[in-house]
Amino acid sequence: DGGITQSPKYLFRKEGQNVTLSCEQNLNHDAMYWYRQDPGQGLRLIYYSQIVNDFQKGDIAEGYSVSREKKESFPLTVTSAQKNPTAFYLCASRGNTGELFFGEGSRLTVL
Amino acid sequence: AQSVTQLGSHVSVSEGALVLLRCNYSSSVPPYLFWYVQYPNQGLQLLLKYTTGATLVKGINGFEAEFKKSETSFHLTKPSAHMSDAAEYFCAVSAPTGGGNKLTFGTGTQLKVEL
Numbered sequence: 001d002g003g004i005t006q007s008p009k010y011l012f013r014k015e016g017q018n019v020t021l022s023c024e025q026n027l028n029h030d031a032m033y034w035y036r037q038d039p040g041q042g043l044r045l046i047y048y049s050q051i052v053n054d055f056q057k058g059d060i061a062e063g064y065s066v067s068r069e070k071k072e073s074f075p076l077t078v079t080s081a082q083k084n085p086t087a088f089y090l091c092a093s094r095g096n097t098g099e100l101f102f103g104e105g106s107r108l109t110v111l
Numbered sequence: 112a113q114s115v116t117q118l119g120s121h122v123s124v125s126e127g128a129l130v131l132l133r134c135n136y137s138s139s140v141p142p143y144l145f146w147y148v149q150y151p152n153q154g155l156q157l158l159l160k161y162t163t164g165a166t167l168v169k170g171i172n173g174f175e176a177e178f179k180k181s182e183t184s185f186h187l188t189k190p191s192a193h194m195s196d197a198a199e200y201f202c203a204v205s206a207p208t209g210g211g212n213k214l215t216f217g218t219g220t221q222l223k224v225e226l
């Protein structure tokens with residue numbers, strides 16, 4: 001089935017460690033996005049990529065990094081510079097009429 | 112710049128009652144508008160979208176929304192609530208040209224359905 005696959009679903013990190021969240025899509029979409037979700041704050045855009053080998057910062061990019069070496073893949077690294085990384089992270093790709101297709105999310109907890 | 116305001120972070124209705132979730136937007140260009148639903152610990156699922164054309168849009172699970180340009184609104188309705196409708200609902204807006212087609216989301220409305 002076509003869709004967005006995020007892994008892992010749950011991840012625990014010690015302070016000072018970098019972690020990478022995986023996002024893979026088989027929808028043949030050019031644009032992909034990473035959002036962070038915190039209770040009561042909706043979704044906030046971290047990074048987005050409109051095409052392979054290109055990406056832009058969103059509203060809250062500090063402490064995060066991404067790469068887009070393949071059309072299907074858009075991994076997100078949460079670095080030790082991110083002061084409050086505990087959150088629910090959502091990856092999405094964009095369809096032809098602007099709608100986003102989301103993965104099931106990855107919940108990161110810092111111990 | 113674009114923004115979305117969802118009035119009411121929590122809405123409670125009785126099973127069988129009308130569901131009305133409010134969304135107002137701000138956009139400098141004619142917008143594309145979306146409603147998404149999220150169940151606990153899951154991703155967001157598209158309920159419906161407005162791009163162009165008919166202003167009353169029908170979606171999945173019996174939901175519909177009406178684009179009212181004069182009121183800058185895109186409220187979500189369902190005539191009769193079901194227990195399975197309990198979830199969080201997000202309204203989103205995008206500008207169809209430029210800006211990377213980024214979606215801007217509201218802060219969400221948690222819908223509770225009571226017996």
